[in-house]
Amino acid sequence: MARIAYFGPQGTFTEQAARVLAAGDELVPAETIRLALTAVRHGEADAACVPVENSVEGAVTATLDGLSDADPLVAVAEAILPVHFSVLKRPGTTEIRTVASHPHALAQVRDWLEANLPGATPVASSSTAAAAVGVHAGDFDAAVTAPVAVEHYPLEVVATGVADVSDARTRFLLVRKPGELPEPTGADRTSIVAAAVNRTGTLAELLTELASRGINLTRLDARPTRDNFGEYRFFIDFEGHVAEPRIIDALAALRRRCRNLRFLGSHPRADGIRSTIEPGADNDSFLDATAWVDAVRKGDLA
Ligand SMILES: O=C(O)C(=O)C[C@]1(C(=O)O)C=C[C@@H](O)C=C1
Incomplete structure (x- = not known):
């Protein structure tokens, strides 16, 4: 039975989410989000369940900071609960x-x-x-x-x-140490945190790498890098899975452009919404384009 740390104590919304994401596993409360993540980093828990975003109040900053600092962790599943x-x-x-x-x-x-x-x-x-x-x-x-x-x-x-907003919802993540990734389903979400160099247009350039490959964003949050006043890192969630050629192509381009890029996971979306695929930006088009360049390089095509 896996051991799952959750943001507790008993009776939090996060405990309810952990019951959905890790049914049948041993649930262990942690007093703070940071301690839940540390339990995984120190090997005291196999995974942690933490809140990440609320439809009314936005990002849960303790989770964003906790995922971008210290040893990498990746999200392998999510749950969305009404609040x-x-x-x-x-x-x-x-x-x-x-x-x-x-x-x-x-x-x-x-x-x-x-x-x-x-x-x-x-x-x-x-x-x-x-x-x-x-x-x-x-x-x-x-x-x-x-x-x-x-x-x-x-x-x-x-x-x-x-509830001031009757359909308020919070999204929760199940995170673990990097390892085997969940299989792509066609309705997936990928998360990254990117620190770009501080000069005119860098955020626009990062977003253009995604937009030009027809990749739809689902969230964008900025948090200070902390070491340089006025410098930010960007938490970007988008449709798709790192196993897909169009996403691989985009991540490689972001890696070239970023001072620092961390992969925070690819996993099925809790709402089951399938990725929007723009014309010419489907995976087959990316595979076909790579095959064409390979053939050109071998002298088989021109
Ligand atoms: O305190 C809890 O019960 C939590 O699980 C945290 C949390 C949050 O961080 O947003 C989760 C859902 C609600 O939006 C309120 C609080």
Whole structure:
């Protein structure tokens, strides 16, 4: 049985995602995203389940930074879960003055809190479940949590189905040390992090390498390189799999252009959306073009 570290403690949305991505495996909570990733790097876990992007609040920066620093890890699977929160309080609490949660969660219920708990001060916690632990310990009056949290902590439900945006979703990754890649399915996502040299037009040039090969982006985030103020690295997700000739061609071109390029994985998309293939940018066209050049080099064609 594989050992899967997840961003915990028990009762987070990430635990729910881990149950989808690693059904039947041993799930081990880690207090932070960084610790979940470190457990894999140190060989204490075979894989880690971490949140990567939310449809309302955007990138989970701790995951992006955690994947681009230290030893490489690659994503081998993803899950997308709907995100509706429960608000829980300590039994017997009559006045809610503080309400705690993960910053991503608080950002997704701002309107609800303003309308329903206008006097309460929002407080950031390391995860939604950590907020529930804090309420139980008496540190806060209420917590914004995943619906399953109430099964783990002896708290009282104030409200369920709380979400400012009704179809909010979070995407989670299962990451492991580089090794065998998942097979291509035609509905795949590839992720990279690219640091380009800091001069006019470099980001446009990187994106053009993808666009000119008909590769559709699914996400673009920038994070500071940290060593030089004003310099960024770009997290780029796009349709396709590293086993495909069109993607191989694009990655080789990016490798030439980047100061630093890290491959973060190719895996099936949770939503099953198949790659958009532009005319002339299908894999057969790339194979045919390479075969033509080979024939020219051998003197068989001109
Ligand atoms: O705290 C949790 O329950 C998490 O799994 C983290 C997280 C996030 O990072 O976005 C996951 C889903 C929700 O969007 C809120 C919080």
